[in-house]
Amino acid sequence: MxxxxxxxxxxxxxxxxxxxxxxxxxxxxxxxxxxxxxxxxxxxxxxxxxxxxxxxxxxxxxxxxGMPYQYIVGEKHFMGLIFNVSPSVLIPRNDTEILVEEVLKRLKSGDTVLDIGTGSGAIAVSIAKYKDVKVYAVDISDGALEVAKENADINGVSDKVIFIKSDLFSSIPDGIRFDLIVSNPPYIRSNEINELQEEVKREPKIALDGGEDGLTFYRRIVKDSVNYIKFGGIIAFEVGFDQAWDVKDILVDGGYSDIEVVKDLQGIDRVVLGKRL
CATH class of the missing domain: 1.10.8 (Helicase, Ruva Protein; domain 3)
Incomplete structure (x- = not known):
């Protein structure tokens, strides 16, 4: 043929x-x-x-x-960089570039950043590539951390990103306080997982399932973050299409102020940021 x-x-x-x-x-x-x-x-x-x-x-x-194209070819372009991907990690979305761009605007040289649920490392590696900062990247999945470390090597930032196996903050070294905490946590409601497109259902459930109302990880992160973020530090989340105002309320209740909501290219509220009081 x-x-x-x-x-x-x-x-x-x-x-x-x-x-x-x-x-x-x-x-x-x-x-x-x-x-x-x-x-x-x-x-x-x-x-x-x-x-x-x-x-x-x-x-x-x-x-x-139904196998995602990116898993077949083993890579995805994100923030002008190339990332390895496998079924161990969520495929980086273009919408998440909005989150990274908003974070980059707010960082200054020498800052210390925490990326929670790093997955492929797309957020952590991109931040380290474009800003002179130190990044801690945590994930509970060994498979995800292996891929994320590969991506730090590929993009030349292995010396700027520290990877830690951790359930959110559980294994963060004592005494560290971050200038900025960023996360694109699981935010799909549990009862909606089976309704997702076949391609999306091929991605790791642990990276998708946000609990009954999709907000479980936002609550957990905000509650514990106050012990790890500097006063005046920034927290930044990607959120589902209808979750911005719920996440805003979670931040306010958790001691954050100056809440900002940023839309994606489709006009959907996609990123929520707050400042530690």
């Missing part, structure tokens, strides 16, 4: 299963061949080997079954 025919075949094979079958069929063939999209165009009449076509079918089958 020629490259051009393989792309057409993949498009038809994925149609009805994903939103952009042609784009992804091309991308998956590029991944299979280790070649660029331009290579596919220039060599559209080149015959695929049987081995290459069989490997292409394997990734098409994975994608058709």
């Amino acid at each position: 020629k490259i051009f025919d393989a792309v057409n075949f993949g498009t038809k094979y994925l149609k009805g299963s994903i939103a952009e079958p042609r784009i992804e069929s091309e991308a998956l063939l590029s991944f299979t061949l280790g070649a660029s999209k331009e290579y596919l165009l220039i060599n559209r009449d080149k015959e695929l080997t049987d081995d290459s076509f069989n490997k292409y079918m394997e990734v098409l089958d994975l994608r058709k079954s």
